[in-house]
Amino acid sequence: MDLGLKGKTAVITGGSVGIGLAIAEGLAAEGANLILSARGRERLDAEAVRIAAKYGVSATAVESDVATVEGTEAIIAAAAERGGADILINNAGTGSNETVMEAPDEKWQAYFDLHVMAAVRLARGIAPQMKKRGGGVILHNASICAVQPLWYEPIYNVTKAALMMFSKTLSTELVKDKIRVNCVNAGLILTPDWIKTAKQLTAATGGDWEGYLQSVADEHASSKRFGTPEELANFFVFLCSDRSSYSIGSTYFVDGGMLKTV
Template identity: 65%
Template sequence: MDLGLNGKRAVVTGGSRGIGLGIARAFAREGADVLITARTQSAVARAAEEIASEFGVAARGIASDVATAEGCAAIVAAAAEMGGADIFVSNAGTGSNETVMDAPDEKWLEFWNLHVMAAVRLSRGLAPQMEARGGGAMLMNASICAVQPLWYEPIYNTTKAALMMFSKCLSTEMIGRNIRVNTVNPGLVRTPDWENTARELRGEKWEDYLQEVADEHAPIRRFASVEELADFCVFLCSARASYLVGSAVHVDGGMLRTV
């Protein structure tokens, strides 16, 4: 299936590893040029070089902290230097671990800036570029926890739910500019972070831990691969999903327990 992405330009935050890197690679495989961002210059530069070498597209890595207004402005400027963005995937984020009673205000604000304000600032900054190029697509990577929270990460749950609502509001505003906005809510995805956590908790039996988590939460009884999720995200941003507007799509192996 031709997704119609050859020659498009995609901006992916949190793109040096894990889900973000997988999404950037999937775009490049379809012929799209990519701008990936992360906080560590060496990691994001290496990832961009590998993408360009493997897929023969233009790939640029920029070190930037999307939790800051300055970091977002740098990304918008870099996209403009490449000729403008057609696609934006707001992927940068991380999990939390706290209780509401113990978490300080500073932690709430840190996650708000990372998960919500980064999406706000980058959407606002990249939209004019997309409109000038005839339209585009934005995808917010939220989480199954936005609708089915886990007890030990209330800040993550709350900010991801806010991201999903922001996406819905933005979709109504952007469709008049021929820019589609949607949300993806992944369940269990086998990322380096999950694997590192499992090793810390179980040592050599870390694979057993991941299986226990999958058995507990996902009726499919396994984690998704990064590639499985990435391929779906790229499809959502393609012309093949042109009637999808303002949707929140769960990619969770049956983890969501409600309709």
């Protein structure tokens, strides 16, 4: 199936590892050129070079912290230098671990900057580029935790819920410019962070990190397994394409049956 993405330019934050990297590869396989953002220069550069060589596309690395104004401005400028972007994937983010009673203001603000303000700032800078190019797609990688929270990460839950509402609000503002905005709420996706955490939690009890992850899947997902970054990326790539042209302002759950409500 030709998704019509050849020659498009896609900006992906958190694009050097995990879900962001899988989305980058999925788009590159369809012929899209990439602008990848992440904080770690060495890995970011290596992945950009690898993807460009493998798929025959352009892949630009932008070292930046999207939780800062300077970081988002660097990405916007890089896209402008290449004629503008057609696709923006707001993917950068990370889990938290705290209680509401104990978490300081600074931690709340840091996560709000990372999960929400990064998306706001990038939309303000890149949507005008899309408008000049005749339209585009903006996708937000939120989380099932936006509607079905986990008790141990209240800040993550709240900021991902805010990102989901921002996505909906932005969609109504940009639809007139032929820019489609949608949100994806993923469930359990086997990222390197999950593996790292599982290894840390089981180090003192025999190191059965795979068994730990299986127990998490058994508890939360009807499918009894984690999804792969590639499985989630396939859905993102579809939403980037004209095959999803009537998908506007929605939130989609890709969670292996984890969501318990209708």
